[in-house]
Amino acid sequence: MTSPDQIFVSAKEWLVALFPAALQPMVGALVSIAAIVAVYPAIFALTTVVERKLLARFQNRPGPNRVGIPFTKIRLAGFGQFAADGIKSLTKEDIVPRDADRVVHFAAPIVLVVPALLALSVLPVGRNMAALDLRETGLLFFFAIGASTELSVFMAGWSSRNKYSLLGAMRGIAQMLAYEIPLILSSIPVVMIAGSLSLVSIAERQSAVQWGVFHSWHVFTPWGLAGFLLFLVAACAESNRTPFDLPEAESELVAGYFTEYSGFKFALFFLGEYLGLFAVAGVATTLFLGGWNAPFTFLDWIPSWMWFFGKLGSLVLFSVWLRATLPRLRVDQLMDVAWKYLLPMSLANLVVAGLWHFTAAWPAALRWPLSLALLAAPHLLLGRGFQKRFGPRVYRYAADPRPAPANPAA
Amino acid sequence: MDLILALLAGATVGAAVAAMALRDVVHCVLFLTVSLIGLALLYLKLGAEFVGFVQVLVYVGAVAVLVVFAVLLTRGGDAPTERIANAPWSGALVAAAVFAMLARAILGSPSLGSPSPETPVPTLSVKAIGEGLTGGYVLPLQIVALLLTAAMIGGVVIAMREKEGE
Secondary structure, three states: OOOHHHHHHHHHHHHHHOOOOOOHHHHHHHHHHHHHHHHHHHHHHHHHHHHHHHHHHHOOOOOOOOOOOOOOOOOHHHOOHHHHHHHHHHHOOOOOOOOOOHHHHHHHHHHHHHHHHHHHOOOEOOOOOEOOOOOOOHHHHHHHHHOHHHHHHHHHHHHOOOHHHHHHHHHHHHHHHHHHHHHHHHHHHHHHHHOOOOHHHHHHHOOOEEOOOEEOOHHHOHHHHHHHHHHHHHHHHHOOOOOOOHHHOHHHHOOHHHOOOOHHHHHHHHHHHHHHHHHHHHHHHHHOOOOOOOOEHHHOOOOHHHHHHHHHHHHHHHHHHHHHHOOOOOHHHHHHHHHHHHHHHHHHHHHHHHHHHHOOOOOHHHHHHHHHHHHHHHHHHHHHHHHHHOOOOOOOOOOOOOOOOOOOOO | OOHHHHHHHHHHHHHHHHHHHOOOHHHHHHHHHHHHHHHHHHHHHOOOHHHHHHHHHHHHHHHHHHHHHHHHHHHOOOOOOOOOOOOHHHHHHHHHHHHHHHHHHHHOOHHHHOOOOOOOOOOOOHHHHHHHHHOOOHHHHHHHHHHHHHHHHHHHHHHHHHHHHO
């Protein structure tokens, strides 16, 4: 009898042992791949319904609550909606614009979804549960794979030959380029302190017990807290979530870069975006929120994979909450936040992480205030700078080219 | 010859040829990206994980994206049809010079002289690369950083001029 913590690990071992030894590595890989391909799209299906229901609640309306099991009276509170959506998008006509670049138009959703699934493979979802443990380069692999999203956005926007698509692609690439830098820089302190690029060992490292009851999550340190908040903002922008959803702002650009996609390709874009969201949420969990570790030692009896997916789900729900709460940014404000706030703050956080590393022997009463002061000072200064910009609003109009009419009273 | 190596090399070279031969700039950029990914896969096949992923991060994530961004800013959505290179032989000259230099360096490499299968494959950890960059090779790193800073300041200056004109 295995513990519920290791139930999936032993299930995989049992399944692999059924095959001859020569095939075992390949079968093991196939089982891991099947698990990733099954689990995350299932979470995606669930998230679409939960998000719609939550947004509806935020806006004081019922949301989807009808679709249940067909030919019965069972409603499932609307949780059959994702199946209906899936069947709808599968059976819809696939329209490609006449002028579109057909090959690039076809390849764009694939270039989005395949790397998103690859990026999910390095996440340690539980104790001994990482599909791919790159001891030397785990985090680097994640960021390298994530870079292809921008290319997909460009391919979709450019190949459609549609001005809204192109505008959406331009916004998308500018935004992702700008926010990728704070995203990577805010995760570097974790690598510095942990001394490893492997997500598995970063998660394992956080199971060290502090003060008898706590697991030492990175978020419970000054650099970890600041890094987590910076990472969260940058991750929101990287996954094109409101308030950073300018590339697909439906009130301005129809649907942005995937305006000209219909049917299942549209669904693939949708899937790719959510897989990207799950990937950054999973990395945020692993880097800062202790990975699969419980917060307290007396909660260790709950299986590790439940902790991981619980934290991932909480982060996804938080992004839904943000979407319902915050209005969309303007393009110049978006760039200001990335280059003038997030970038300097993540550099300051690097300094704080270095300080934390070299002052390990100091008492906490000295280390904490010093680190927090080093973070608060640039935050306040940068905030002041922003406030100056947000002074009384100046309206600028185009100059009237016509000569002023002669005043008859003069 | 190794089948995977042959496939990767063929795809890399084929994509590079396509990147040179096609008329549409965007298609050229996309094939260039395929060629760069092929190179990254070759690095991975040689066991250089770090170099392979950095190749993807820098060349696909930054260089290719910057090129397409420039295309978007300057050309818009219309499909261009004119040929880009007006003096292809000059490119061939540069390529031949680079090839000759690389070939000379590789042929002169001491590890090529005695290809004995007994010598262990050198494993280079990320830590060793980091120590090398901040230790022995710190001066070249700083020079590259200075070059990039100069390029960035140049870009800012060009952008500032335009603003003054309005």
